[in-house]
Amino acid sequence: MSEEPYASDSPTIEGQVIEGRYRIVRKIADGGMASVFEAVDERLSRHVALKMMHMQLIQGNHREQFIERFHREARSSASIANPHIVQVYDTGTYQGVGFLVMEYVHGVNLRHEMNQRGTFKVHESLRILSETLDGLASAHAAGVVHRDVKPENIMINSRGHVQLTDFGLAKVASQATLSTTGMLLGTAAYLAPEMIEFNQATMQGDVYACGIIAYEMLTGTVPFVGENPVTVIFKHVHSDIPPLSETCPGIDSAVSAFIARLTSRRVEDRPRNAQEALDELHGLNGLLSLDASQFQMPAQLGHRRTDAPTSKAVHETHPPFPSSQTEGQPPSNHGENIAQTNMTQTHMTPTHMMPNSQDLETRRLTPPDGSDAAGPSEAANLKGTDSKGIGTKGVDPKDVGPKDAARETKTLRPRRRLGLIACIVGILFALGIAGGSAWWYFLGPGSYSSLPAPTDVSCKASQECSVSGASWSRYRSVLKASGIAFTQSEEFSDSVPKGSIISARPETVGAHISKRGGAVSLVISKGVRQATIPTDILDPSTTHGKAPLDALKAAGFSKVMHDEAKDEYSVDIPENAAISIDPEPGTTMDHNAEIEIVLSKGPKPVSMPNIVGATKDSARHQLAEAKLNVTFSEDWSDTVASGKVISSSKEAGAQLHWGDAVSVVISKGPQMVTLPDVRGKNEDDASKILKALGLDVKISAPLGDITQTVRLQSPDPGAQIRIRDTSGNPTVVTLTVV
Known part of the structure; x- marks a missing residue:
């Protein structure tokens, strides 16, 4: 594939392979410094997020500063190992543009959750705060200050856990200041006073930002808002954060005191770092009752402020690595909604012309005697016109006779009634049009769109038609052309091909989708989930090797074929360890593909x-x-x-x-000995020598034992004899003495 010059808005970037390894799938988001793409690491068969700098930044006057900030993000994130921090896997350059390869997080950022929910329960707020502080504690332990902690940089993954991202502003604590290249960094609503006043970013500043975020989750708004960031910054420096006990009546006083400590204006009154704040939070959790932890500010009090100004960073920051992304309606729909609103207001205007009973009573102008007569305004009219329409200017009403006045009154009364009836009819007609328009746009066909049919799915006229199985790339174009908002998420599927729709809500073609906030939710197939056989599964000294069936299950395989009748005895492979496996270790394959394994029954x-x-x-x-x-x-x-x-x-x-x-x-057979010559020796000495060899001695004295000198021995000296006989008794040597 030929490589086109890189540009953040170039459509050709999708499908390109970076460094022969990372294949770009789609753009996830654009930020002020970089664009984030979903990519596939083809070497390891995993999804990653690839963050690539904007070309214009590396061509500007501050090129070196931006490149250093980009590399700093890689170093800062890579130096911290914590499950609550998005990990950086790799870094490099592509056509002169720096890029980072990061963990792909399935989820949304905290700002999205805040906008959706308004306020959070105390236990939810403290859990999110706890996990954020846990991630920051690892950063602070490594000597790194984040400097830009805000809801946009706190990801909530698909398991509901926090993962902190965007360490582009992070620096070593001893070198951290607030500004770089003349630009104010961070977001005004979350900046600590000392960061603004003394240009020094500290670990306590990160803690302060966490306290503001917790305050916002509990109350539905940040403590300080203003027309511009300068106003907000001024309030942070010169005003104390309002206590939660005032803005959230009924909240536990311990929670209010803890948040007040995190958001204290004085640096020395805050915890020294995230770990100290986390320890205090753990102590607080042990004190809260169930009712206190379930407290949530009522919706009518805790609605999220929409008038608070946000910095450019807020507008440009999107969920960095979401697996689901909401796409709004195209501009034409917004125009349509505006037109509908204007039309409704126009049609509703005549309702303000409806006369009330007091107006009708005044217009009747009934005299006290109960007769119908013209009121003062009508008398004024009579002064200028006679009953036949002939001008009577200069004629005083008192000069008109009673009969003429009565005749004039009777003539005018039907006219007044006709005018009043016409007015009422006009009002009712206008109300009918307005009501019909309101019904059309708010309850009728004008209030919703119908889910369109896919172009690649056959639908029978007599049956309901589902969008499941349709190609998502094609159906996405159909939805955009129809102006229908949608959300998408991805799941693995054993039956639906990659890139096709697994399910939708609503799912039936023709289903109604409201034009005011309605959206179709779709689940897209990522194909059959892949799994890899552990490389050390045949080594019984490893964890995988000791329990191979559990290891294969943990790796995600669902069809492991193990026949106990085929298991074998082994001298050197322990019981239940693997003797053989097919395919071989290290193979990556569909998780539902068959694997055959033979286990050891141990020594026979x-x-x-x-x-x-x-x-x-x-x-x-x-x-x-x-x-x-x-x-x-x-x-x-x-x-x-x-x-x-x-x-x-x-x-x-x-x-x-x-x-x-x-x-x-x-x-070795019986033990033998060479018989020594003891002739000429004293009887006692000779006996000791032979007994020392394990032999027994018998003394024979046929002529008497006068001299006690051995004259003869049997067996003869030098003979090889057994020390013991077959019964185990010592061999007897006979000594003859005189």
Whole structure:
């Protein structure tokens, strides 16, 4: 694919592959500094958010400052490991433009939730505050000050948990100031007084911003609003934040005191960092009752302020990495709504012309005597005109006779009635038109749009037609052309192809969608979810290897084929560890594809063979067949011939397992000794020498034992004799003395 020159608004950026790895899917949002795209890391098969600087920034006078800020975001985020901070995976340049590769967060930012809900319960506000402080605590521990904590930079993911993003303004605490390249950074509503007054960004400043956000969640508005950011900044420096106990009557005093501590004007009165604030919050949670934690400011009091000015950053900041994105109606719809409003106001105007009973009574001008007569205004008219329309100027009413006056009165009365009837009819007609228009635009066909049919789904006339299964790229164009607002989210699907609609609400073609805030909600297929077989699953020393079935389930596989009948005994692989797996470890595939795995049953049970009296070679062979680990030793035996087994450490028939250790003693035969010559020695000395060799001595004195000197010995000196006989008794040597 040829690479087009990059531009943040260029349609050709979608589909391009950055650094041969990141394929651009779509643009998510535009900010003041960069555009954010959804991309796929084709090397690791995962969705990421790719943040790319605007071209005009790197071509401007402050090019170096912007590039440094961009790289600082990468360094700051990458140096902090915390589940409540969006992680940065990679950084690089593309056609001279810097980019970051970040974690893709499925969700919306806190500003969106605030606009939707108005106010939050105490326990919800404190949970979001707790997770935000937890993320900041890791940043502060690393010596990093965020400097731009605000609802737009607090993501709420699909699991409802906080992930803090946009560390583009973050700096090492010792170097952090408020301004860079002459521009005021941060958002006015959340800036701490010392940041404004002394140009010094501190950890306490991040804590202050968190307190303002909590205040806004609980009350529905920031504490200070003004016509412009300068007014708001002035209030932060010179005014204390109003206590929650005043703006939220009924809120627990401990909550009010905690928020007041976070938002104190004096730096020394606030917690020193996010960790200290988090510790105090944990202590507060333990004190709150159930009723106190469920407190929420009533909707009529806690409506979100819409007159508060917002900085440019607020308008330009969008949810950085949402998986769902709301798209509003096109300009033509807004114009239509305005026209409808104007028409309604025009038609409703005649209702203000309806005379009340007092007006009608005054117009009747009935005299006190009850007769119908002209009132003072009518007398004035009579002064200038006679009953036939002939001018009577200069004629005084008193000169008109009673008959003439009565005749004139009778002539004028029907005219007045006709005029009054005509007025009432006109009013009722106008009311009918206005009411009909109001019904048309507020209740009738003009108040809603009908869900259009997809162009690629066949619908039978006799059956309801669903948009499920339609191509989202095509149907999106149909919705935009119809001026229908929509929200989209993505899910994996085993049955609906990637890029097609899984479901919609409403789902039936022709369903009504209100033109005032209504939208169709669609779920788009991401295709079959992919999963990867752990690379270490065959290593029984690892966590995955010790419990391979659990590891495959945790990896997301739903069709693991394990037949216990095919499991095998193994000498060296522990029981329940994997012997083999197909496909091989490290393979990435559909989560519902089949995986075959064979597990180990551990060492096989065996019986100890009877090897006593067998030759050494025979014993070795029998033990090898039983896959037992044998060690041999030797000893003298008066009963077992040399080279045969005297004994073993395990008795014959004992239940063992493959690999068990067995010790075997091999006979060296009877112990022998060379008989020494003790002739000529004293009887006692000769006996001691022979007994020291383990022999027994028998003294024979046929001629008497006068000299006690050994004259003869049997066996003869130098003979090889056994020390013990086959019964284990010492061999007897006979000494003859004279």
